[in-house]
Amino acid sequence: MTKEVSMRKKKDENGHSRTGITRRGFLQLIGAGTAASAASPGLGAEPAREVTEPVEVTRLNLLINGRSHRLLVETRWSLLFVLREKLGLTGTKVGCERGECGACTVLIDGQPHYACMTLAVEAVGKEITTLEGLMKGEELGPVQQAFLEHDAFQCGYCTPGQIMAVEGLLRSTPTPSLEQIRRAVSGNLCRCGTYANIFKAAQRAAELRKA
Amino acid sequence: MREERETPKPWKKTEVIGKPMPRVDAYERVSGSAIYPSDTSLPDMLYGAILRCPHAHAKVLDIDAREAEKMPGVRAVIKGDTNGASVEWPYLRGFKTKLFDLYCRHEGEEVAAVAAETPYQAWDAVKAIKVKYEILPFVVDERKALESGTPAIHAGGNRSGEPQTYERGNVEKGFGEADVVLEETYRTESELHTPMELHGCVARWDGDQLTVWESTQGVYAVQARVAEVLGLPLANVRVIGSYMGGGFGSKLQAGKYTIIAALLSKKTARPVKVFLTREETFLCVGNRPPSNMTLKAGVRRDGTLTALEFGCIGTGGAYPAGGTSSVDWLVRDLYQCPNVRTKLTDVYINAGPSRPCRAPGHPQGAWALEQMIDALAEAIKMDPVELRLKNIPLYSQAREGNPPYTSTGLKECLKEGAEAFGWNEALKKASEANARGGPLRRGVGMASGLWIAGGGGPPSTILIKLFSDGSLNLNMGASDIGTGTKTVMAMVVCEELGVPMRKIQIEHADTRTTQYATPSGGSKTVPTEGPAVRAAALHVKQQLLEMAGRELKTEADQLDLKNGEIVSTIDPTKKIKIANLSELKRQGVILGVGYRGPNPDKKVVNPFGAQFCEVEVNIQTGEVKVLRFLAAQESGRVMNRLTYDNQVVGGITWGVGLALTEARILDAQQTGKMVNRNWHDYKIPTALDVPAEVISLPIEPEDTEANTTGAKGLGEPVTIPTAAAIANAVYNAIGIRITRTPINPLTLCPLLARRRKEG
Numbered sequence A: 001m002t003k004e005v006s007m008r009k010k011k012d013e014n015g016h017s018r019t020g021i022t023r024r025g026f027l028q029l030i031g032a033g034t035a036a037s038a039a040s041p042g043l044g045a046e047p048a049r050e051v052t053e054p055v056e057v058t059r060l061n062l063l064i065n066g067r068s069h070r071l072l073v074e075t076r077w078s079l080l081f082v083l084r085e086k087l088g089l090t091g092t093k094v095g096c097e098r099g100e101c102g103a104c105t106v107l108i109d110g111q112p113h114y115a116c117m118t119l120a121v122e123a124v125g126k127e128i129t130t131l132e133g134l135m136k137g138e139e140l141g142p143v144q145q146a147f148l149e150h151d152a153f154q155c156g157y158c159t160p161g162q163i164m165a166v167e168g169l170l171r172s173t174p175t176p177s178l179e180q181i182r183r184a185v186s187g188n189l190c191r192c193g194t195y196a197n198i199f200k201a202a203q204r205a206a207e208l209r210k211a
Numbered sequence B: 001m002r003e004e005r006e007t008p009k010p011w012k013k014t015e016v017i018g019k020p021m022p023r024v025d026a027y028e029r030v031s032g033s034a035i036y037p038s039d040t041s042l043p044d045m046l047y048g049a050i051l052r053c054p055h056a057h058a059k060v061l062d063i064d065a066r067e068a069e070k071m072p073g074v075r076a077v078i079k080g081d082t083n084g085a086s087v088e089w090p091y092l093r094g095f096k097t098k099l100f101d102l103y104c105r106h107e108g109e110e111v112a113a114v115a116a117e118t119p120y121q122a123w124d125a126v127k128a129i130k131v132k133y134e135i136l137p138f139v140v141d142e143r144k145a146l147e148s149g150t151p152a153i154h155a156g157g158n159r160s161g162e163p164q165t166y167e168r169g170n171v172e173k174g175f176g177e178a179d180v181v182l183e184e185t186y187r188t189e190s191e192l193h194t195p196m197e198l199h200g201c202v203a204r205w206d207g208d209q210l211t212v213w214e215s216t217q218g219v220y221a222v223q224a225r226v227a228e229v230l231g232l233p234l235a236n237v238r239v240i241g242s243y244m245g246g247g248f249g250s251k252l253q254a255g256k257y258t259i260i261a262a263l264l265s266k267k268t269a270r271p272v273k274v275f276l277t278r279e280e281t282f283l284c285v286g287n288r289p290p291s292n293m294t295l296k297a298g299v300r301r302d303g304t305l306t307a308l309e310f311g312c313i314g315t316g317g318a319y320p321a322g323g324t325s326s327v328d329w330l331v332r333d334l335y336q337c338p339n340v341r342t343k344l345t346d347v348y349i350n351a352g353p354s355r356p357c358r359a360p361g362h363p364q365g366a367w368a369l370e371q372m373i374d375a376l377a378e379a380i381k382m383d384p385v386e387l388r389l390k391n392i393p394l395y396s397q398a399r400e401g402n403p404p405y406t407s408t409g410l411k412e413c414l415k416e417g418a419e420a421f422g423w424n425e426a427l428k429k430a431s432e433a434n435a436r437g438g439p440l441r442r443g444v445g446m447a448s449g450l451w452i453a454g455g456g457g458p459p460s461t462i463l464i465k466l467f468s469d470g471s472l473n474l475n476m477g478a479s480d481i482g483t484g485t486k487t488v489m490a491m492v493v494c495e496e497l498g499v500p501m502r503k504i505q506i507e508h509a510d511t512r513t514t515q516y517a518t519p520s521g522g523s524k525t526v527p528t529e530g531p532a533v534r535a536a537a538l539h540v541k542q543q544l545l546e547m548a549g550r551e552l553k554t555e556a557d558q559l560d561l562k563n564g565e566i567v568s569t570i571d572p573t574k575k576i577k578i579a580n581l582s583e584l585k586r587q588g589v590i591l592g593v594g595y596r597g598p599n600p601d602k603k604v605v606n607p608f609g610a611q612f613c614e615v616e617v618n619i620q621t622g623e624v625k626v627l628r629f630l631a632a633q634e635s636g637r638v639m640n641r642l643t644y645d646n647q648v649v650g651g652i653t654w655g656v657g658l659a660l661t662e663a664r665i666l667d668a669q670q671t672g673k674m675v676n677r678n679w680h681d682y683k684i685p686t687a688l689d690v691p692a693e694v695i696s697l698p699i700e701p702e703d704t705e706a707n708t709t710g711a712k713g714l715g716e717p718v719t720i721p722t723a724a725a726i727a728n729a730v731y732n733a734i735g736i737r738i739t740r741t742p743i744n745p746l747t748l749c750p751l752l753a754r755r756r757k758e759g
Helices: A021-030 A033-038 A080-087 A142-149 A159-172 A178-184 A195-210 B025-033 B121-127 B171-176 B219-230 B256-268 B278-284 B329-333 B364-378 B384-389 B410-421 B425-437 B485-497 B523-553 B580-585 B643-662 B724-734 B745-758
Strands: A002-003 A057-064 A067-073 A105-109 A112-114 A128-129 B047-050 B058-064 B074-079 B088-090 B094-096 B110-115 B128-133 B164-168 B180-188 B200-206 B209-214 B236-240 B272-275 B290-299 B305-315 B338-346 B440-450 B461-467 B472-476 B504-508 B559-562 B565-568 B575-577 B589-595 B608-617 B624-634 B693-698
Touching: A021 B425, A057 A080, A057 B110, A067 A080, A067 B559, A080 B058, A080 B121, A105 A159, A128 B745, A142 A159, A142 A195, A142 B025, A142 B559, A159 A178, A159 A195, A159 B025, A178 A195, B047 B256, B058 B110, B074 B121, B074 B171, B088 B171, B088 B219, B088 B693, B110 B256, B110 B472, B171 B290, B171 B305, B180 B364, B200 B256, B209 B219, B209 B256, B219 B236, B219 B256, B219 B384, B256 B272, B278 B461, B290 B364, B305 B364, B329 B364, B329 B440, B329 B565, B364 B384, B364 B643, B364 B724, B384 B410, B384 B440, B410 B425, B410 B608, B410 B693, B425 B440, B425 B608, B425 B724, B440 B724, B461 B485, B461 B523, B472 B485, B472 B523, B485 B504, B485 B523, B523 B559, B523 B575, B523 B589, B580 B589, B608 B724, B624 B643, B624 B724, B643 B724
Parallel strands: A002 A057, A057 A128, B047 B272, B209 B236, B305 B338, B472 B504, B624 B693
Antiparallel strands: A057 A067, A105 A112, A105 A128, B047 B110, B058 B128, B074 B110, B088 B094, B164 B338, B180 B290, B200 B209, B200 B272, B290 B305, B440 B608, B461 B472, B461 B589, B559 B565, B565 B575, B608 B624
């Protein structure tokens, strides 16, 4: 069953465009209320205006790396699942699907978010940036370049998430202290344990961005 | 047949080897263009999910999958009685169970599996399968597994093989000669590998040929297991690894999930992707076994060790899986000691089988031995560095015939490490700071180690294809598990042939297209593959010089290869660019083949190391902060300084995890289930738990015997002494010896409180 989700838009108090669907409404419906602790700030503040079943299919538009994608999704699908398995944007990695490791970190309206804890329908009307979106054509972005130079990874699987966390940090804090860097990537696990190199790469990235 | 070739001489001066080089695949890894097995997506692909036993010990009485089979998107349900699924799964010592066994001996054992159009639908169907279990009594504490009245996991009881014993000299006599004899019990908790990329694969059949894209440390090992279990010719099983997101020993082999993906794919005639959930990886794909250790040690006032007696009870879980592997090795071989006795007892419990975990047995053994050495030093009022220096081994005492090491830098690791760390000043400063009182106490500690392997060896075959424009392909079966193998191998080629790194393209980890290789584990990949790559490069060079000799009408041995040109050593005007060789243009390529030669006879190739750290302990909250670390590692020649230092950083993070944060917790009282099967409750070190200052101090003795590169392994040695060094530093800070991992507020606060009470 396909159902067109109402795309009524309204500006919230932060000036961000919002759809009529809220995280809380979906979480209530799919019985995943316990996951609400990971809800993004500014989301879930309003009651649901639409009621859908989790397996219902809906059409939506997602704005990813500056391109609009029109998609048919089940309302329960995570943004992570849609990015990886439906759009082939596998730069965003899957590590736990429960908001623990940060391998799936993407920017939503410039802020780092776990894509595994974000439903695709929640991301409608927002600007989503993935690792692929940091590239300038085939050229690496400054944070990517800094990770390369400082060997800030081993297996490379947590790396996209680490890079997005650092990118998010530098967008809000262009000259971070070591402590700010540590906190910014503290939600991104690296089992190879290369944190010390990640700290150096973040400092280098801050320089590269200013150059 | 291999023609005889001269063994190349050790490098004297190197152009590329040893320099810090960014990885050849760094661009792919940071841009998102590296396709990991879990990123694989094939047309018409289905998703698999596995139904697992929720009990610690149970017998499956009935499985009703009728409802699940009818659910939307479901294309196949398989269980033990499904046609083709009644295959056997092997453990160590020839022990086998069914893939879907009716007896589930640990929580998470595989009961059935589903393939559906989306993973969401597959999990819906898994939840709809109704299973009747007979719940059986369980045991999940290995210390109780042999007590009478404990439920037996296998018909023969809970002993996993006979206890392993080792003895040299006369331990009783040794203790009699000691001035001080100490005895202590130690315990390290079970750790879970949890690499960032989940375990799993994509499987696809083309007629009777099976292709598997698997996140693995060794494609040939996966191929062998899949062929064995499914009864297929090796040639019909292709395993592709390429990138992989971490393994640490848990991905040396195929998993049951590999077989399940293949069976689901067969049944549906479509490709199937099976990647486990994070929770499943905590239950079913390996662990570092818990170790319960006793150590009695004797020392004379002059620092001579007279006797060591060690015992360990461990468990590989519910099946034979090496629950006590190598736990006693350091006691046997790290220090000079004439009288040593060890006993290892491996038992079964109702928990997931262990798998090799970064330096199997060694960090546990170091936790006991290196804390004991520290305690002995204090007892005889000797500096702990000094006591270790008094007992440096000259040869491997634990091996038959006492073979010497090709190189042992343990002495230099201790001396140069202590100096670079500022050991004496740091000790003094910590003691002065603590004398001033206050809640924050400083401590410094150190420990050393060696790794039982790390020398590599045959077999390995490498192909190098030099094209007529001077660019080349390197073909290698081994996986790069994140240690930088590909980059090191490109550097070896660059060193010998002068071909710039950007003109070297590497094909690897594919059983169909690359050469046979053993799995990347045991810290042996560089010393195994490096010499074979060097031999292949030299084979190319020899053919190139012969070709140029014909073209320049001169002898090949009067020619040399420099910057892409072949130049006469006698008349430098006589030269030709690789790209201008007309014979090469006609021939298309030069193919170089390299093999890994044998290791030196009656010699041992082992890496050594010593580590030093400084900690801060809050005696009010029980928090431990690791402030700085220095690792002096002797792993022979440094191949790539950048990736070398990175291994050091990572190994120390792992040691911080063992010492301070990680412990598998099983509910021994009520359910037998694991209670912290996720990264919220099972804590691996985060960016806030590790020292920002990690100093890597390579100790590089010239090792001309180990292999033709002079390199030994590093990845495992560098995490062996770490946890013990932290424990010693905590003791130095607060005067309480913590013999059980993890040292955290939960374990530390009661000890601090007791001491306050006792004054």
